Amino acid sequence: MKRREFLKKSAGASLVAGAFSVGRYGNLWGSPPASAKYDMVAIMGGNPDAMFDLGIQELGGMGLFVSKGQKVLVKPNIGWDVIPELAANTNPSLVKRIVEHCFKAGAKEVYVMDHSIDNWVNCYKNSGIEKAAKSAGAKVVPAHSENYYQEVDIPGGLKLKKVRVHELLLETDVFINVPILKNHNSTRMTCGLKNMMGVVWDRGFWHANDLNQCIADYALYQKKPALNIIDCFNVMVKNGPQGVSKQDVVQMKSQIITTDWVAGDTAASKMLGVETGKIEYIGMAHKLGLGNMNIDSLNIKRIKM
């Protein structure tokens, strides 16, 4: 390479890099096209963080979803004031590893939040997620006050036409959904789609107005997760979604990573051993065209560690 050529190229490169690092220019390109190698990657047999390392690599790397200078919102389940072993909240080591991958892909900022059901300070602390996420450099953001929520429209929603969502959902560039698979007392399963009850303010409205339809309706909202990482390491198979004791938990040592959350929930329902048809919101979301519940037709990579 000649000296003149080198100077030209490096000037160009620094311009591009500068454009990204200034911040909002990153939005000009929009969300990166998810040209993942598979529709879904399922991993079994490792620890949550190791399974994620392997799974995301197989899918094509975090760089497919997060580009340089972007702000990322990671939404685990931090709903309950219990210790990680009781598996009511997403595994903290998984959250930590996801945050690390986001930063490695060049994320400018990574936020972690959930609208907890129990006292939020205790949930953030006792779930271990606050500490884990902060140690990876993420900002752990409160979501317990109505002030943090803004109203948005859900075009096409049957029951849920307007909803107040956390401001970070609107302010970030990439949204990553990190549910934990659990038994649920009334919908029979909580996973990816139902995890969205933690980014909205008024959950009571959902409960009072056809819970299943509201869950499906919310999935119509334009800001969809770029990636769904379903934690099936410890799975609460009964007394969900809160659980009473360790006897409710089965260690399945699995993880599902997918861009299609309807497919993800379908696969998860099979892990839980529940007939997918009984989980009404999956069928409803499928009908609304929000994903594919016929997972046999999908390109799934299955890995055993």
Place this chain on the structure above:
Amino acid sequence: MRSPFLRTFRIIFSALVFICFFLLFVDFRYIIPAKYVNFLLYLQFIPSAVKFYDLGTLASAGFISVLILTFLTGRTYCSFLCPLGIGQDIFSRIGGRIRKKFRRFGFKKPFTILRYTLLAATLIVTIVWGIYLVTLLDPYSIFGRFITYFGKPGVIVINNFIAGILGKFDIYALSHTAIPKYQLLTYSIPVVFLLLVGSLSLAKGRLYCNMFCPVGTLLGLISKVSLLRIKFDTEKCTRCGRCAVGCKSSCIDFLQYKVDESRCVSCFNCVKICPDKAMYYGIVSLKKKEHETDPGKRRFVAGVILFLLGLPQIVKGQDKPAPVPQKASTVKENKTTPVCPPGAGSIEDFNKHCIACSLCVNACPNNVLEPAFLQYGVAGMMQPVMNYHRSFCTFNCTKCTEVCPTYALKPLILEAKKLTQIGKTNFIKDNCIVKTEKTACGACSEACPTKAVYMIPYEGNLLIPETNVDICIGCGHCEFACPTTPYKAIFVDGNAIHQAAQKPETEQSEIEKPVEFPF
């Protein structure tokens, strides 16, 4: 001692005490550990006395130290340790800024009849009926209520303002906090007292302490015989009268060289103010003035004391009606009994020991406690009660029982609290979404920490709640989560006497760890 440093020391010390108590009550981020709370409250006269009555241990005998302190040094408690007293000093200073006249006191006659009547009434009512007048008049509790109702909301407003600005810069060190609101009528008593104490202290120094406060009057009686007291050096005094003008308690009669010890709160303002160094704080001289006793008076006082000592025996002789737990009702949210916090034992017991200082109301991280209006009856006004429409009692928490200064809420270890049934859940099927709307809900069962509310098959694919009150602890999460309005489809009715809940049964699930992907 004639050093002006006495006053400086008093101001610094009392400022520290005031800041500590203020922080204690506004601690909306729940940072202060319970052990510091207990340390701070050890020397508060009424809380300590009420606790001592129950426990009788030295660990709860802070009020005896106060009595001894008063015997040695006069009413220093009122100037150094009482948060309401210190607060009044601050108000009085502000009053002086508004009008100079407000800081010119001068000698006034004591309200002897009023203050001793109030003291006697408080003692008699407490011994015969219960704690009600103490609740109303205890200076520490009054202070606690002031901060709860008027101070904390202000602090939270400031916090929210700053949090809003920081949030714009992506900093979430402070978070937005909801301002606690209580039933409007529960504000009535604190508002009346704020007007009373506020206006009196603004314009008249320590008049409240010397007219109404039963603790002040009681300590005043002791300080009449205290060892250290404010005295005149008659040889140096030029009768300029500045001491009397500067005396917040209006208790210096400089013409007679007399200080009314029963009203002097040992603020040392006179020591500092005296230009001739004629006022000093010293040991009482034993040179006695001529005896002027009235045998009739003495007999009367002795009689009163004997009567008071005998009263508890009279009361004990009477039959206490055993509190009967009221039956839980199944009609529309028909609450028969209020829910009182864990550690109370029974509502009756609780009502007897709680001085309504509101410390637990502030300490509760879930804001489920609120001052009662008439839930416990007129006598239990302002004592904390659970409001499950506002929040719920969080499962992993014993905070209120840790901070209670009078043991009205007795300390519970977490495992015991998790099995303490303070109320029972009642399901009203006719209100339930699942029945009325024919859609899935389960908010109550989802929230239940023990699965006392669980789901059973209903029509079609639907599941409907069912309750098992044996394992219900009455935390109210089901009631709080229930989305129906205006009546909830599930509610907790209080237990008049707290009971032991059974441990939820657990068994290993049949679902096995998968070996292959099931899809």
